[in-house]
Amino acid sequence: MNKIVRVDMSSQKISELPIPAQYSGLAGRGLTSAIVNDEVPPLCHALSAQNKLVIAPGLLSGTIAPCSGRLSVGAKSPLTGGIKESNAGGTASQKLAKLGIAALVVEGQAPRGTLWKLVITRNKLELLPAKDLTGANNYKVIEKLTKTYGEKASYITIGSAGERLMSAASVAVTDLENRPTRHAGRGGLGAVMGSKGLKAIVLDDNGAPPITIKDQGAFKAAAKKFAMALKEHAVTGKGLPTYGTNILTNIINEAGGFPTRNFSTGQFEDADKVSGEMQRETILKRGGVATHPCSHGCVIQCSRVYMDKNKKYLTKGPEYETVWANGPNCGINDLDVIAKLDRLYDDIGLDTIEMGATLAVLMEAGYIQFGDGAGAIGLIKEEVGKATPLGRVLGSGAAVTGQAFGVCRVPVVKRQALPAYDPRSIKGIGVTFATSPMGADHTAGYSITANVLNVGGRVDPLKPEGQVELSRNLQIATAAIDSTGLCLFVAFAVLDIPAAFEAVYEMINAQYGLVLGPDDVAALGKSVLKCEREFNKKAGFTAEDDRLPMFFETEKLPPHNAVFDVSHEALDSVHNY
Amino acid sequence: MSKEVSIKIYVKLYATLTKYIGRSIMHEPMEVELVKGATLTALYHRLGIPGDEVKTAFVNSKMQSDDYVLCDGDHVGVFPPVGGGCS
Numbered sequence: 001m002n003k004i005v006r007v008d009m010s011s012q013k014i015s016e017l018p019i020p021a022q023y024s025g026l027a028g029r030g031l032t033s034a035i036v037n038d039e040v041p042p043l044c045h046a047l048s049a050q051n052k053l054v055i056a057p058g059l060l061s062g063t064i065a066p067c068s069g070r071l072s073v074g075a076k077s078p079l080t081g082g083i084k085e086s087n088a089g090g091t092a093s094q095k096l097a098k099l100g101i102a103a104l105v106v107e108g109q110a111p112r113g114t115l116w117k118l119v120i121t122r123n124k125l126e127l128l129p130a131k132d133l134t135g136a137n138n139y140k141v142i143e144k145l146t147k148t149y150g151e152k153a154s155y156i157t158i159g160s161a162g163e164r165l166m167s168a169a170s171v172a173v174t175d176l177e178n179r180p181t182r183h184a185g186r187g188g189l190g191a192v193m194g195s196k197g198l199k200a201i202v203l204d205d206n207g208a209p210p211i212t213i214k215d216q217g218a219f220k221a222a223a224k225k226f227a228m229a230l231k232e233h234a235v236t237g238k239g240l241p242t243y244g245t246n247i248l249t250n251i252i253n254e255a256g257g258f259p260t261r262n263f264s265t266g267q268f269e270d271a272d273k274v275s276g277e278m279q280r281e282t283i284l285k286r287g288g289v290a291t292h293p294c295s296h297g298c299v300i301q302c303s304r305v306y307m308d309k310n311k312k313y314l315t316k317g318p319e320y321e322t323v324w325a326n327g328p329n330c331g332i333n334d335l336d337v338i339a340k341l342d343r344l345y346d347d348i349g350l351d352t353i354e355m356g357a358t359l360a361v362l363m364e365a366g367y368i369q370f371g372d373g374a375g376a377i378g379l380i381k382e383e384v385g386k387a388t389p390l391g392r393v394l395g396s397g398a399a400v401t402g403q404a405f406g407v408c409r410v411p412v413v414k415r416q417a418l419p420a421y422d423p424r425s426i427k428g429i430g431v432t433f434a435t436s437p438m439g440a441d442h443t444a445g446y447s448i449t450a451n452v453l454n455v456g457g458r459v460d461p462l463k464p465e466g467q468v469e470l471s472r473n474l475q476i477a478t479a480a481i482d483s484t485g486l487c488l489f490v491a492f493a494v495l496d497i498p499a500a501f502e503a504v505y506e507m508i509n510a511q512y513g514l515v516l517g518p519d520d521v522a523a524l525g526k527s528v529l530k531c532e533r534e535f536n537k538k539a540g541f542t543a544e545d546d547r548l549p550m551f552f553e554t555e556k557l558p559p560h561n562a563v564f565d566v567s568h569e570a571l572d573s574v575h576n577y
Numbered sequence: 578m579s580k581e582v583s584i585k586i587y588v589k590l591y592a593t594l595t596k597y598i599g600r601s602i603m604h605e606p607m608e609v610e611l612v613k614g615a616t617l618t619a620l621y622h623r624l625g626i627p628g629d630e631v632k633t634a635f636v637n638s639k640m641q642s643d644d645y646v647l648c649d650g651d652h653v654g655v656f657p658p659v660g661g662g663c664s
C-alpha cells in the first residue's frame with residue numbers, strides 16, 4: 001500500500017501518487033480523516049464539488065491477519081455537516097490493499113447527467129461511462145457489473161438513494177457471495193458518491209502480488225496468537241459465531257435500555273420474538289446459514305444468511321441494530337418484516353439505523369401506526385424507493401422527518417440517529433453518542449462492554465460516575481482499531497486478553513518494520529480524534545453540539561425511570577487528553 | 578417446602594444456557610421455588626448451570642452479582658458471555 005489514487009470527476013482524470021510522508025503510518029480511518037481534514041473546505045456543502053470521498057483499507061488489510069477486512073469511507077457528511085468515517089466489511093478492503101492503494105480520493109464533480117464507474121485492475125485505472133446503471137438499485141447493479149467483470153471482483157456501489165443524493169444513503173460493498181450486503185451506512189456517504197457522479201467502483205486484484213511483510217515469521221506468529229485469542233474469548237469464540245450480533249436484543253432488553261416505540265420505554269414486550277435466539281432458529285429451520293464470514297480471513301464469523309418463508313435467500317443478518325431500529329423501535333415484532341426492510345435498504349442503498357429511526361419518528365407523528373410492518377415496507381419501497389416528495393423527506397433521515405412532521409422526540413445527535421441503546425439507562429453509551437465527532441454512533445466508543453456485557457471491566461450503567469473515562473478510553477481505542485482494518489468485534493478479546501492486544505501491534509510492527517508499543521496505539525487514536533474534532537470545529541461545531549437531545553434529560557425512561565444525568569461539564573471533559 | 582420459608586421467582590435463561598433445561602429457546606419465564614434467603618448461586622445450582630458459564634444476571638432489570646439474595650416474585654434473566662453490536 002504505497003500510493004494514493006486520485007480521481008477527478010470534473011475532468012475524468014486519474015492520477016497515482018506515492019503516499020506523502022506526512023501520512024506515513026496512517027491507514028483506514030486515520031487516513032480518511034486526515035485527508036478530509038487537510039483537503040475538504042469545512043464550510044463547503046457536502047454535496048458540492050469541493051467535498052471529497054476518501055476510501056481506504058486498514059493497516060493490516062489484505063494480509064492473513066484475522067478479521068482485517070474492514071474498509072473506511074470518509075468525507076464531509078451531508079447528514080451531520082461534520083467529518084465522517086463509516087466502516088464496512090465485505091471484500092473491497094483486502095482487494096484495495098492488494099492493489100497497493102492506501103487511499104482512493106474521489107474529487108470534483110462529473111458533468112450533470114453523466115454517470116461513471118471506476119474500474120481498477122492490476123495494471124489499469126479507468127473511468128468509464130455507466131449510463132446503463134442509471135437509477136438501478138444495488139442488487140441489479142451487481143448483477144449487471146458481474147456480467148462484465150465477474151464474480152471474483154469486488155464492487156463498491158450506490159443504489160438509487162445515493163444517486164438521488166439522500167442524506168441517509170449508504171455505500172455498499174459486496175460480500176463473499178458477491179452480494180451488496182455490507183454497507184458504510186452512516187452519515188449519507190452514498191449521497192456524496194452520488195454527487196460525484198460515481199455509481200460503482202470495480203476492484204479486480206487478479207495477478208496482484210501479495211502484500212509485502214517485512215518480517216514474515218514474526219507476522220505469522222502474531223497473527224496466530226491473535227486468532228487463538230479470538231477463538232478463546234467467549235464472545236468472539238462462541239457468542240458471536242452462534243447467535244450473531246442480534247444476541248444483544250435480549251440482554252439490552254433485560255437491562256431496560258432497549259429503546260422501544262421511538263425511545264418512549266426501555267423494554268419491548270415481544271423482544272423474544274425478534275431475538276438472536278429466535279433468529280438462529282428461524283435461519284436454521286429455513287436452511288440459511290447461521291455462522292458466516294463477511295470477508296476473507298474472519299475467524300469470528302458473526303454474519304448470517306437469512307431465508308424467506310419459502311427458503312429462498314432474502315438478505316444477510318439482519319444485524320442487531322437493524323433489528324432494533326426497524327423492529328421494537330417501530331413496535332414491530334416480526335423478523336420477516338425486519339428482514340424485508342433490511343433487503344430493501346441494502347438494495348436502495350440506505351442506512352438501516354437511520355431509516356428505522358426515521359420510521360419510528362413518522363409513527364410518533366401518527367402518519368402510520370407503531371407496529372404497522374406492511375405500512376413501513378410500503379413507505380420504503382414506494383416512497384423512498386421511488387423518490388417521491390415524501391420519500392425524499394424520509395430518505396433525509398430522522399432529523400428532517402421530525403422537523404417536517406412536527407415531532408418533538410427526535411433521537412439524534414449532530415442530526416444522526418441514535419442506535420439501539422437508550423442513554424438514560426446505559427449512560428456510558430450516552431456519553432459516546434453525545435461526544436463522538438461522528439454524531440450518535442455506538443461503534444465510536446462501545447461503552448455497552450463495561451456497562452452491560454461485563455467485558456473490559458464493569459461500570460454501573462445507571463450511575464453517571466465513571467462513564468466519561470469509559471467512553472473516552474473506548475473512543476481512543478476505537479479510533480486506533482478503525483485505522484488497522486480490524487473488525488471492531490476483535491475489541492471484545494482485546495479488552496480482556498492481554499495477548500490479543502499485544503498481537504495487534506506485533507502484527508503491525510512485523511508488517512511495516514516498526515517498533516510500536518501500547519502507548520503508540522493510544523497516541524494514534526488520540527491524534528485521529530483530534531483531527532476529526534478540528535474539522536468539526538472549523539465546520540462550526542461547538543461544545544453545545546456535544547449534547548443529547550434534551551428529552552433524554554427530562555423524560556424518565558421506564559423501567560428504571562432514569563434520565564441522562566451526566567453533566568454538561570463532564571461531557572466537555574471527554575476529549576481532554 | 579412450607580410456604581413461609583420458600584419463595585417463588587420467575588426465571589428466563591438465554592442463549593446457550595437454555596440447554597440446562599433441555600430447550601433451545603425460552604419464550605416464557607419459568608417459575609422456580611427456592612428456600613427463603615437463596616442467592617443467585619443457589620439458583621444456578623438448582624438448575625444445574627455451572628457457575629462459570631454465567632456471565633451476567635439481571636434481577637428486575639438490574640444487574641446483580643452471584644451473592645444477591647432473591648426475594649419472592651423476583652424476575653431473573655441469566656446470560657452466558659454475549660456481545661456484538663459494535664459493527
Ligand code: SF4
Nearest residue numbers: 294298300302303487
Ligand atoms: S466479525 Fe462479523 S462483521 Fe466482523 S469481519 Fe467477521 S463477519 Fe464481518
